[in-house]
Amino acid sequence: MQQEILDILQKNSRISDEELAVMLGTDVATVKAAIKDMEEKGIITGYKTLIDWEKAQEEIVVAYIEVRVTPQRGQGFDKVAERIYQYPQVTACCLMSGGFDLFVVVEGKTMKEVALFVAEKLATIDSVLSTSTHFVLKKYKENGVIFNRPRKDEREAVVL
Amino acid sequence: MNIRDMIKPNIMATPPSGIRKYFDMINEMKDAISLGIGEPDFETPWTIREEGIYSLEKGKTFYSSNAGFIELRQEIARYMARKYNLDYNPATEILVTVGGSEAIDVALRTFAGPGDEVIIPEPSFVAYRGCTMFCGATPVPLELKAEYDFRLQPEQLLACITDKTKVIILAYPNNPTGAIMEYEDYAKIVEVLRDKDIIVISDELYAELNYKGKHVSIAQFPGMKEKTIVINGFSKAFAMTGWRIGFACAHPDAMEQMKKIHQYAIMCSPTTAQFAAIEALRNGEPEVRRMVEEYNRRRRVMVDGFNRIGLRCFEPYGAFYCFPDIRSTGLTSDEFCERLLMEEKVLTVPGNAFGASGEGFVRATYATSLENIREALVRIARFVERVRS
Numbered sequence: 001m002q003q004e005i006l007d008i009l010q011k012n013s014r015i016s017d018e019e020l021a022v023m024l025g026t027d028v029a030t031v032k033a034a035i036k037d038m039e040e041k042g043i044i045t046g047y048k049t050l051i052d053w054e055k056a057q058e059e060i061v062v063a064y065i066e067v068r069v070t071p072q073r074g075q076g077f078d079k080v081a082e083r084i085y086q087y088p089q090v091t092a093c094c095l096m097s098g099g100f101d102l103f104v105v106v107e108g109k110t111m112k113e114v115a116l117f118v119a120e121k122l123a124t125i126d127s128v129l130s131t132s133t134h135f136v137l138k139k140y141k142e143n144g145v146i147f148n149r150p151r152k153d154e155r156e157a158v159v160l
Numbered sequence: 161m162n163i164r165d166m167i168k169p170n171i172m173a174t175p176p177s178g179i180r181k182y183f184d185m186i187n188e189m190k191d192a193i194s195l196g197i198g199e200p201d202f203e204t205p206w207t208i209r210e211e212g213i214y215s216l217e218k219g220k221t222f223y224s225s226n227a228g229f230i231e232l233r234q235e236i237a238r239y240m241a242r243k244y245n246l247d248y249n250p251a252t253e254i255l256v257t258v259g260g261s262e263a264i265d266v267a268l269r270t271f272a273g274p275g276d277e278v279i280i281p282e283p284s285f286v287a288y289r290g291c292t293m294f295c296g297a298t299p300v301p302l303e304l305k306a307e308y309d310f311r312l313q314p315e316q317l318l319a320c321i322t323d324k325t326k327v328i329i330l331a332y333p334n335n336p337t338g339a340i341m342e343y344e345d346y347a348k349i350v351e352v353l354r355d356k357d358i359i360v361i362s363d364e365l366y367a368e369l370n371y372k373g374k375h376v377s378i379a380q381f382p383g384m385k386e387k388t389i390v391i392n393g394f395s396k397a398f399a400m401t402g403w404r405i406g407f408a409c410a411h412p413d414a415m416e417q418m419k420k421i422h423q424y425a426i427m428c429s430p431t432t433a434q435f436a437a438i439e440a441l442r443n444g445e446p447e448v449r450r451m452v453e454e455y456n457r458r459r460r461v462m463v464d465g466f467n468r469i470g471l472r473c474f475e476p477y478g479a480f481y482c483f484p485d486i487r488s489t490g491l492t493s494d495e496f497c498e499r500l501l502m503e504e505k506v507l508t509v510p511g512n513a514f515g516a517s518g519e520g521f522v523r524a525t526y527a528t529s530l531e532n533i534r535e536a537l538v539r540i541a542r543f544v545e546r547v548r549s
Contacts, residue, residue: 004453007453008457019461022460022461022464023457023458023460023461024457024460025460153201153528155197155199155201156183156197157182157183157186157187157192157194157196157197157507158179158180158182158183158186158194158196158197158507158509159179159197159198159199
């Protein structure tokens with residue numbers, strides 16, 4: 001049940017509890033209780049809307065940044081990650097395996113704004129050794145959703 | 161010469177599919193919602209499509225062996241064993257066909273001819289009657305009852321059997337009703353058929369789309385496999401309708417003869433589709449589960465919707481159709497569908513298009529988006545209220 005609710009909500013968080021209940025063949029009270037429980041446990045951490053900002057004609061610049069850092073004694077990478085993810089410009093921050101340590105996603109209004117943020121804030125943090133900034137040129141797919149792909153039902157309206 | 165006079169009487173006597181007229185009507189409409197389409201609204205899963213593309217890129221555009229690539233038949237054998245506990249020899253008991261449709265035609269042509277009776281439980285897919293008539297055999301409709309959720313009852317079957325009965329067609333999960341047959345249902349039918357010389361053509365195209373439990377095939381019962389032609393395919397389970405690929409499984413002596421018809425009429429199934437089908441059986445299972453889960457949710461929304469509107473709808477546990485009872489509106493199936501289409505731009509299919517016993521019902525598919533289902537239900541509710549007041 002929990003798994004099924006999450007599966008549906010992940011695709012469409014606007015669905016009503018009533019409709020969820022019908023879809024899962026159960027009653028509204030059960031659905032409400034299950035969702036509340038998952039919210040309290042922090043399994044569900046929030047509800048967001050997927051937006052193609054380009055279409056909304058809002059200019060948004062996204063950069064994926066590889067950050068190499070010196071881990072700190074006793075705290076590893078957590079402390080420096082915490083320093084970094086506090087900035088509102090940072091929309092994602094993960095510890096990575098491989099050639100660099102932290103993967104940081106930064107959003108801004110212009111390329112200059114993002115570049116300045118990296119140069120002035122990110123790169124100047126003590127334990128940061130280097131940064132490598134990659135600007136996103138075009139998004140094809142994000143969060144399982146394909147952008148700019150008109151879905152037209154081309155099936156014959158009646159077959160046999 | 162009038163060319164019509166030259167045409168065989170049994171072809172002339174076969175009516176065209178009763179659904180076609182709605183096609184012309186809906187084609188001229190804007191914002192119409194079709195609940196009339198009998199195919200998945202999913203695209204074929206990408207890995208399957210990709211195998212088809214790879215095979216084309218490598219220039220694999222030759223014929224396969226008549227019965228289909230042996231690799232595909234081996235995969236089918238494994239699939240039938242894994243899923244339905246049925247063991248078939250890929251070399252002698254499996255035939256890859258051009259969709260389930262060709263398998264139905266080949267099976268009927270192999271067994272039914274002039275003087276033979278073919279029992280067709282109705283409402284049913286429209287091709288059974290047509291293909292039976294093309295063979296020169298006589299279709300014997302068996303009227304399935306809504307009170308039994310359109311499951312076949314042994315008494316009904318007994319009443320239809322004569323000394324001319326050659327074949328019975330079973331099609332569960334069912335198009336158009338969405339009915340299934342469970343183990344106990346089949347057990348009673350097997351009692352009737354066990355000692356009779358009647359061939360069973362079991363069309364199990366919707367086997368994967370069972371929302372109650374595991375699909376049961378009549379061929380699983382002792383003594384039935386030998387006289388059952390099991391037909392299955394990729395169209396519904398793997399969303400591969402346009403690829404035109406299915407298969408039949410049967411006793412080697414029957415298969416040997418069926419292969420001849422396929423060989424001379426078809427040669428072999430499309431090669432590209434066969435490569436794609438191999439991938440479907442090897443790696444398609446998770447995608448099938450994903451689609452079945454999605455259908456199941458839509459199914460519940462639609463059944464709930466019809467019952468709320470007051471169009472009683474028994475719970476359809478299979479395929480992707482609802483078959484609500486519309487008699488409470490005072491309209492015939494045809495009137496209901498025609499007016500619903502003209503007044504609210506929602507296309508459903510009249511139950512009587514699938515046999516006389518479908519009168520009083522309509523077929524609505526949930527193989528369409530939830531948004532479409534919701535909007536269609538709103539329109540149907542508005543329509544029904546207007547009709548009743």
